[in-house]
Amino acid sequence: MIARLQAWGRSYTNRGRYTPVGIVFHWVMAGLILFQIGWGFWTDWMMPGGDKVHAYQIHSAAGLPILLLAMGRIVWRMLIDDPYNDADTQGLQTKIAHGTAFLFYVTFFTLPLSGWIMWSSIAAPGPLYLGGIIPWPQIPLGEMPLERQFVILDLAEDVHIGSIVLLLLLIPAHAGAALKHHFWDRHDVLRGMLPEIPDWEDDRATRRHKRQAPDLPKESEAG
Numbered sequence: 001m002i003a004r005l006q007a008w009g010r011s012y013t014n015r016g017r018y019t020p021v022g023i024v025f026h027w028v029m030a031g032l033i034l035f036q037i038g039w040g041f042w043t044d045w046m047m048p049g050g051d052k053v054h055a056y057q058i059h060s061a062a063g064l065p066i067l068l069l070a071m072g073r074i075v076w077r078m079l080i081d082d083p084y085n086d087a088d089t090q091g092l093q094t095k096i097a098h099g100t101a102f103l104f105y106v107t108f109f110t111l112p113l114s115g116w117i118m119w120s121s122i123a124a125p126g127p128l129y130l131g132g133i134i135p136w137p138q139i140p141l142g143e144m145p146l147e148r149q150f151v152i153l154d155l156a157e158d159v160h161i162g163s164i165v166l167l168l169l170l171i172p173a174h175a176g177a178a179l180k181h182h183f184w185d186r187h188d189v190l191r192g193m194l195p196e197i198p199d200w201e202d203d204r205a206t207r208r209h210k211r212q213a214p215d216l217p218k219e220s221e222a223g
């Protein structure tokens with residue numbers, strides 16, 4: 001089973017492409033994280049009250065799936081190697097790209113975990129739900145002495161904000177580098193992270209997509 005999965009993965013990575021699973025992980029998590037950053041700052045800016053609590057409930061519901069997705073993504077990466085493409089031949093740039101990916105993975109854990117800890121310490125604003133539906137437990141911090149809970153809350157808040165600052169530095173650099181590789185260097189790396197669009201000139205695509213004859217006027221109509 002695993003060997004077949006890996007062979008399927010290689011049918012993409014050998015062509016310098018991420019697998020459809022890798023692509024879905026990347027773009028779903030990127031979308032969720034961008035949403036969380038925007039929504040988090042918007043919520044922080046709101047006046048205290050019921051709406052703000054509700055907004056934080058949405059923030060936690062959308063943020064907790066990132067923890068599970070990150071675990072799934074790590075397992076996937078352990079099973080299926082990344083593709084080797086043009087951008088992997090760039091020496092220091094390649095090392096920086098790998099370092100950036102590693103730091104992204106760190107934030108995929110530090111953000112939801114620190115959020116979960118903040119939510120669980122001192123007067124939690126309400127129950128937690130994964131994706132707004134599945135009940136999610138609180139971390140049992142309530143039994144600790146109050147001073148220790150404050151220390152943990154402070155620390156979790158620092159980790160949350162620190163991770164956000166890190167993301168705000170990494171995301172523009174990462175997206176900028178991807179666009180530079182695509183438009184400036186004409187490398188294949190961004191194409192490998194986008195869904196595959198069947199190409200008429202590509203033999204493999206024509207096997208799946210029947211070529212349509214153009215609608216030419218009949219001889220009698222052509223005059």
Ligand code: HEM
Pocket residue numbers: 033036037038039040041044056059060061062063064066107108111112113114115116117118119128157160161164
């Ligand atoms: C990748 C996931 C997440 C991202 C990108 C994110 C981002 C943010 C942002 C931008 C803020 C506003 C920071 C500020 O202006 O001070 C914030 C605050 C907050 N987030 Fe998250 N968050 C994530 C996950 C979570 C989760 C899963 C929870 C709860 C279970 C959570 C709970 C909170 C809380 C309680 C605050 C308020 C912190 C404070 O006022 O100091 N976050 N988050």
Ligand code: HEM
Pocket residue numbers: 022025026029030031033034077082087097100101102104105171174175176178179189190191193
């Ligand atoms: C919140 C936003 C984003 C996050 C957290 C993120 C995260 C990541 C991570 C962790 C990887 C490593 C591959 C993997 O483990 O699957 C990666 C690869 C990649 N990302 Fe992003 N990404 C984001 C946004 C973007 C955007 C906006 C673009 C395009 C403009 C982009 C283009 C790419 C490309 C082309 C790769 C492949 C790089 C390579 O193989 O060396 N990403 N991204």
